[in-house]
Amino acid sequence: MQTQATMWxxxxxxxxxxxxxxxLAIAGGFAALGQWQLSRSFxxxxxxDEQTENIVALDAVSTPQQPVPALATGQLVTAEATxxxxxxxxxxxxxxxxxxxxxxxxxxxxITPDGASLAVALGWSATADxxxxxxxxxxxxxxxxxxxxxxxxxxxxQESDFEAGQRSALAVSELVNLWxxxxxxxxxxxxxxxxxxxxxxxxxxxxxxxxxxxxxLNVFYAIxxxxxxxxxxxxxxxxxxxxxxAEGEALRDAELAATPHAPPVE
Amino acid sequence: xxxxxxxxxxxxxxRTVSIYKVSSYITGTxxxxxxxxMVFRYGFGVDIELLGPYGFLALTPKDLIDGINxxxxxxxxxxxxxxxxxxxxxxxxxxxxxxFTKFLLIALGGVIPFLSFYFERRVPKDAMxxxxxxETQEKVAA
Numbered sequence: 376m377q378t379q380a381t382m383w384x385x386x387x388x389x390x391x392x393x394x395x396x397x398x399l400a401i402a403g404g405f406a407a408l409g410q411w412q413l414s415r416s417f418x419x420x421x422x423x424d425e426q427t428e429n430i431v432a433l434d435a436v437s438t439p440q441q442p443v444p445a446l447a448t449g450q451l452v453t454a455e456a457t458x459x460x461x462x463x464x465x466x467x468x469x470x471x472x473x474x475x476x477x478x479x480x481x482x483x484x485x486i487t488p489d490g491a492s493l494a495v496a497l498g499w500s501a502t503a504d505x506x507x508x509x510x511x512x513x514x515x516x517x518x519x520x521x522x523x524x525x526x527x528x529x530x531x532x533q534e535s536d537f538e539a540g541q542r543s544a545l546a547v548s549e550l551v552n553l554w555x556x557x558x559x560x561x562x563x564x565x566x567x568x569x570x571x572x573x574x575x576x577x578x579x580x581x582x583x584x585x586x587x588x589x590x591x592l593n594v595f596y597a598i599x600x601x602x603x604x605x606x607x608x609x610x611x612x613x614x615x616x617x618x619x620x621a622e623g624e625a626l627r628d629a630e631l632a633a634t635p636h637a638p639p640v641e
Numbered sequence: 642x643x644x645x646x647x648x649x650x651x652x653x654x655x656r657t658v659s660i661y662k663v664s665s666y667i668t669g670t671x672x673x674x675x676x677x678x679m680v681f682r683y684g685f686g687v688d689i690e691l692l693g694p695y696g697f698l699a700l701t702p703k704d705l706i707d708g709i710n711x712x713x714x715x716x717x718x719x720x721x722x723x724x725x726x727x728x729x730x731x732x733x734x735x736x737x738x739x740x741f742t743k744f745l746l747i748a749l750g751g752v753i754p755f756l757s758f759y760f761e762r763r764v765p766k767d768a769m770x771x772x773x774x775x776e777t778q779e780k781v782a783a
Contacts, residue, residue: 614741621644621738 379626382619391615398611402604409600416593427451428582430523439491439560443528447564449583452526454566456485456493458517462554463497463510468543471499471579479506481575482545482565483513484554485522492558494529494547494565495522498575509574524568525580646775650736654772657736658765661729665750665764668726669757671719676754678712688712723751733764737771 385391426446433454436447462484469480478501485493497518500506529547542549545565551558571577646654681687687700693708695701703710727748734744747764750757 610741613735617738624644 379623380619382615385619385622386615391611391618394614395611398607402607405600405604405607409597409604412593412597412600416590416597427525433487433493433526433562433566434489437526437562437564439489439562441563443526443563447526448528450526451523452566453521453523454485454493455488455521456495457519458495458513459484459486459554459556460514460517462556463513464542464550464553465503465506465510466543466545467503467541469499471576476501478576479503480545480578481506481509481513481572482550483517483572484550484556485566487562491560491562492551492554493562494545494550495524496545496565496567496578498568498571499578500575505574509572512574513572518568518570518572522566522568523570524566526564526566527580528564644738646737646771648775648779651772651775654733654736654768657729657732658768661726661733662761662765664722664726664729665757665761668719668722668751669755669761671715671722672751672754672757674715675719678715682712689715726751726757733768737768739767739771 386395427449428451430451430453433452436450436452437443464482464484466480466482468477470477478499480499481497483495483497485495487493497513498509500509530544532546532549533542533544535542535544547561547563547565551561567578567580569577678689681689681700682703685700686702688703688706689711690699690701690706691697691709691711691714693699693701693706698711699708703712730744730747730750733739734741734747747760750760
């Protein structure tokens, strides 16, 4: 008498191994599509940020006496500047490394070729003494010439013990009142130089954080693809099981037909 | 290897077939709307706007739409009704124990225009034929 093949035996038939390879290939394709959807869901907003890393002339992004456009924020720029002696300002409570103690910034008063003023953050130091000695050095030899660095919008003035000469915000609006030489026009933002002045540490000014907006629709589609991939495998299992059930029933029917005194089926 | 439905599944099959009929009509209609919307979006660069500033229905470039974007709504609605259609297709395939090819063929009804209207007549007829075959077999056996 013929015995029924087990599901495992059916699954090992070349036809069903081929079907499994096909199902796995389809599931793999779906998984890849899901991955693509997932990468798409993070992608938005990446493109505009890269342009801050292309160095442009300061005049291309900032006009003196005009507000700083949002696109100029964090832009790498070059600007030619001559520094005004006696106009160096030291700011306190400036962090250069979030894990270290706050230090000091030395800010210079640069004049661009068209006569406009530009605040330039020249470097960081851990102590006030170091900052003061750096200022003394700058008074002797100013870092005139073409500067490269990141252009950032002015900070808001903060309440501080300014009468004792203490200030912690790089507020251009405050600086214009401190500078001895009256500006003919002033850029609304300030420049953080790439190369620190001698005696100072380079100010860490990373590229602006890209706004990673999660596109939930794409995340949902990615989950859908994973479900579809699972379904492709399930379908293969179901089809093997169908074959097994069909063979079993065919076999039982054949046996019933072969038995002379088959009991009546209700 | 199609072997026909089980007797205990007959009432479920009848229920699924009626769901299938409704879903095939809705999916088929939305597929035609989708076709229209695709022609407007990719042919003329406009979407269908409902209740916008230019009247009840208007053709407006996608970025300028103030009202309800009917084109996107059609897209989403067709997607979900197709899920229902596929679900009915799947359940019928399982219960009537049709061949896998037939399952795939019926699935195509939701993506090929007008095909679902043909299937709406054809598929229930096949399902009823399968039930009828089962019932005659039972009579013969009894």
